Amino acid sequence: MSAIAAQEDPQTLAYQAYTGLANVYKENGSAPDLVNKLNTAVELIQQAKVARTKGDLTLATQLEEQARTQLTEVIGQIPAAQRDADLAAANTMLTATLLIPISVSLSTLIFYAALRTRREYERLKLYEMEIIEKNKA
C-alpha cells in the first residue's frame, strides 16, 4: 500500500476506484472481479460507518483499514484493465473496419460471377438460335 493511499479516506478511495472502473466499462471493457472487490470494500465502509455511529472506534478503524487495502488493490489493477479494454476496443474497431472491404469484395465477386454466368447463358442461347436459323435456311 502506498503512503498516500494509507492516509486517504476510504470513501474517497472508493469513489476514485469507481471512477477508474467506470472508464473501463465506458470503453466496453469488463472487470467483474474488480467490481466485486470494490463492492466488498464499499460494504466494509458501510459497516465502519455503523460501527462509528455506535461508538466502536476500534472496529470502525479496523474495517476502514480492510476497505483501504481492498481499494488500493483495485486502484492498482485498473490501469491493466484499462489497457485490456483499450486493446479490445481497438481489435473490435479493426475487425469491423476490415470486414467492410472484405464483405464488399466478396459480394461484388459473387455478383460479377453471377453476371458472367448469365451473359454466358445468353451467348449460348444466341448461338443455339443461330444454329437453328442456319438449319432452317
Added chain:
Amino acid sequence: MRKTRLRISKQDLHYVIVFAIITTIVASSLTYVTLYPRPQEQFFASWVLGAQGTTADYYPNNNPTIGLRKEVTWTLGVYNHMGSLQYVVLRVKLLNSTMTAPNDTTDQPSQAATIFEFARVLVSNETWSIPFVWEIQNRTSTKNEVTITGLSINQTTLTGQLATANSGYDFRFIFEVWHYDATTSDLSFAWTTSDGQLHVVWTQIWFNATVTTIR
C-alpha cells in the same frame, strides 16, 4: 476469341460498380450501427416488496400499525438502466406526513436526515435486492404526539428523536436513490438523461406507531 469472352462490357462494368457502391454503403451502415448503437433511455428504478417478496404483506397481519419490537420484513430493489457502471447509494429517511418528501418537479431530495444507507456499485442492467428488516424498539408519547426514539434496521440500532407524528399516525419511510457523479465528485440525487432532462427516483411506504395498537 478467349480474350474477347473474358472482357467485361461497359454496361456490366456499370452494374458491378453500382453493386459495389450499394454494398459498401450497406456494410458501412451496419458496422456503424453495431459499433455505435442508439443510446438507450437512461433511468434508475426502485421498489419495495413485502415479506413474501411481492407487492403484498407489507405489515405483520396486514396491520399498518406497528407495535413495539414487531419485526417488519421488506425487500428493497434498485435497478440500473443507465447504460453504464453506477455507484448507487440508497438513503433511508424517516418522516411524518407533514415533513417534505422529495420533489419530482424540482428534483430535490427530502430535507430530512438520512438515518441509514446502503451502497453498491451496479453494472448496467443489474438489479440490486436489499433485505430491509426493521422494528420499533422505543418510542415516547405525549398527549398528541408519538416520537420514535429507538429503531432497529437490519440489526443496527438507531437512537434519538428519529421522527414525531401526530398521535403516532402516518409515519413513512422514504428510500431515495442517489448516485456518484464523477463530474461534480459528489453524490447526486437527480440524473440527466441523454435528452438533457433531470430525473429522480424514490419510494415511500407508510405506517402507524400509535401507542394503543389495534389488534
